[in-house]
Amino acid sequence: xAIFGNYLFEFSCIVVSIVFGLYLYVKYVAFNYWSSKNIxxxxxAVPFGSLGPVTRGKxxxxxxxxxxxxxxxxxxxxxxxxxxxxxxxxAKPDLIRFVLTKEFAHFHDRGVYCNEKxxxxxxxxxxxxxxxxKYLRTKFTPTFTASKMKQMFFTVKETSVILAASxxxxxxxxxxxxxxxxxxxxxxxxxxxxxxxxxxxxLENPDAEFRTMGRKIFEPRLVKRILGxxxxxxxxxxxxxxxxxxxxxxxxxxxxxxxxxxxxNNIVRxxxxxxxxxxxxxxxVQNDDDKSSVPAKELDDQKITLLxxxxxxxxxxxGGFDTSSSTITFCLYEMALNLDIQDRxxxxxNQVLEEYRGVTYExxxxxxxLHKVVSETLRKYPVIPMxxxxxxxxxxxxxxxxxxxxxxxxxxxxxxxxxxxxxxxxPEKFDPERFNEENIAKRHPYAYLPFGExxxxxxxxxxxxxxxxxxxxxxxxxxxxxxxxxLKPIVMDTANFLQVPxxxxxxxxxxx
Ligand code: HEM
Numbered sequence: 001x002a003i004f005g006n007y008l009f010e011f012s013c014i015v016v017s018i019v020f021g022l023y024l025y026v027k028y029v030a031f032n033y034w035s036s037k038n039i040x041x042x043x044x045a046v047p048f049g050s051l052g053p054v055t056r057g058k059x060x061x062x063x064x065x066x067x068x069x070x071x072x073x074x075x076x077x078x079x080x081x082x083x084x085x086x087x088x089x090x091a092k093p094d095l096i097r098f099v100l101t102k103e104f105a106h107f108h109d110r111g112v113y114c115n116e117k118x119x120x121x122x123x124x125x126x127x128x129x130x131x132x133x134k135y136l137r138t139k140f141t142p143t144f145t146a147s148k149m150k151q152m153f154f155t156v157k158e159t160s161v162i163l164a165a166s167x168x169x170x171x172x173x174x175x176x177x178x179x180x181x182x183x184x185x186x187x188x189x190x191x192x193x194x195x196x197x198x199x200x201x202x203l204e205n206p207d208a209e210f211r212t213m214g215r216k217i218f219e220p221r222l223v224k225r226i227l228g229x230x231x232x233x234x235x236x237x238x239x240x241x242x243x244x245x246x247x248x249x250x251x252x253x254x255x256x257x258x259x260x261x262x263x264x265n266n267i268v269r270x271x272x273x274x275x276x277x278x279x280x281x282x283x284x285v286q287n288d289d290d291k292s293s294v295p296a297k298e299l300d301d302q303k304i305t306l307l308x309x310x311x312x313x314x315x316x317x318x319g320g321f322d323t324s325s326s327t328i329t330f331c332l333y334e335m336a337l338n339l340d341i342q343d344r345x346x347x348x349x350n351q352v353l354e355e356y357r358g359v360t361y362e363x364x365x366x367x368x369x370l371h372k373v374v375s376e377t378l379r380k381y382p383v384i385p386m387x388x389x390x391x392x393x394x395x396x397x398x399x400x401x402x403x404x405x406x407x408x409x410x411x412x413x414x415x416x417x418x419x420x421x422x423x424x425x426x427p428e429k430f431d432p433e434r435f436n437e438e439n440i441a442k443r444h445p446y447a448y449l450p451f452g453e454x455x456x457x458x459x460x461x462x463x464x465x466x467x468x469x470x471x472x473x474x475x476x477x478x479x480x481x482x483x484x485x486x487l488k489p490i491v492m493d494t495a496n497f498l499q500v501p502x503x504x505x506x507x508x509x510x511x512x
Pocket of ligand 1: 125458
């Protein structure tokens, strides 16, 4: 018994010494990184580094980066610690251009979780590194051209008609509706159709499987998200998949069935799914203007597998539905608070629709005020509040005297820039005129980054803007939105890396 007691005592001493040693190492060695390079940084705390407010659920990751930016923005770069790893916030638009565009070759990856073996759906465009990303990005570029947008426009328009119809009863009775969930159903139906060829109809059936999966994927999973985004090596080491097995199985099955159905019935619809199938079958996506055929032999090794195809359909789905539905939600919220802007926008919409005899692809392009309103919405509420890259090779950052080391995480504080009063006076004010030609010309182009910038910017920008605008047009052409009596300022979900409202957004809807 006494021997056992001695062992226990020795064991406890060893554990305490290791923990204490680790504590000292993190505090005085790991957290000395930025001081040793003379880079200003907020004081880190063991064990979360700079992530304290995020892990305590006080701020979202995007808000925390924005807070640090606004406190230290006089400096061109700011250091932080994501847990114990150093990461660099780039504060000056010229330096942001340097990272995202000029020296893209040094910063082409995001360094987020990607493991095709453990988690096949993680092998998508957003997460893939290096040559694999480059190959797929080049292949998918023809999928997002203006001519492809026109071909997919019909699906967006058709779904927006159902969206408008689903609100009509409430509008006639001047009822209060919850717009966040409604918009998520609208964009889910659009993307399920163009990326999976499925008519999921969640607008009429809120429990449709695609919508249920959509809710599931954005359920709070803060620890996994922090690790997947900022410390993927931990998940990789323990072979932990980032996507839940039920979600993964559902999407792989849905994709497989969609491909089999289109192949068996010889269906060709010019949408995202069609591009993915072309890459699986031919190894390239036919450009609409290019009628030449490429010899199949040369492309055999460039074909993608079914799982690689499923991963791309999956990222078009996650990238496509929540970003646009949150943008429409934020826009309607601001329209309800700024009725003069809403009425001016509705006037433009109805004039143009009369001129074009209904909603057409061209009519959406002919609405300059709508473009300003959506741009201002994305300024005030950038759905992706920060961009991230990883340094691939040591490089000197101009005007800082800093040599950024290979492997350093880079963060671009999009929310911080968009709410900086020096760049956008009275940032809380919703003012579409910030986006008239004169004001745009006065600003640095890298001070506005809702879709990122450079070769790795958002590939779906055109489509995202299209479905956002068509959704808004279908509603504001018929209905007027005003605040519900209990409407509160929007609070963001701190457990989400995207800027999404934590609670629903309830607005009163009336016939126009
Ligand atoms: C309002 C709607 C949208 C917003 C605000 C948005 C925003 C963004 C942002 C900020 C990025 C990161 C860019 C960077 O790091 O420089 C991104 C990447 C991406 N987005 Fe979007 N997005 C939207 C809609 C869409 C849609 C509709 C799709 C697909 C159909 C899509 C697919 C992607 C993909 C695949 C990437 C990764 C691109 C790459 O790494 O090559 N997004 N998006």
